[in-house]
Amino acid sequence: MPLSQPAICGDALCIKITEDAYVRGIEACKCNLCEQLVLNKGVKTYTFKKIMAKLQQQWTTVGQWKMLSL
Numbered sequence: 001m002p003l004s005q006p007a008i009c010g011d012a013l014c015i016k017i018t019e020d021a022y023v024r025g026i027e028a029c030k031c032n033l034c035e036q037l038v039l040n041k042g043v044k045t046y047t048f049k050k051i052m053a054k055l056q057q058q059w060t061t062v063g064q065w066k067m068l069s070l
Contacts, residue, residue: 004016017025039045046054052067059065 006013006015009013018031034061037046048067048069
């Protein structure tokens with residue numbers, strides 16, 4: 001579905017979307033979690049597999065999940 005023409009509203013760029021598109025977008029992102037791991041200086045960094053294993057021990061989930069490096 002193509003988006004409507006963008007417009008300038010004050011200092012912001014605005015694009016109108018339908019209520020249906022908004023709800024579908026919210027549903028698609030509903031179960032996403034974005035976090036950042038910050039370590040103290042001098043602390044040994046964790047591997048991707050080690051972080052995932054630690055999270056699996058801590059979290060009770062109802063389905064499969066994945067982790068992406070940003």
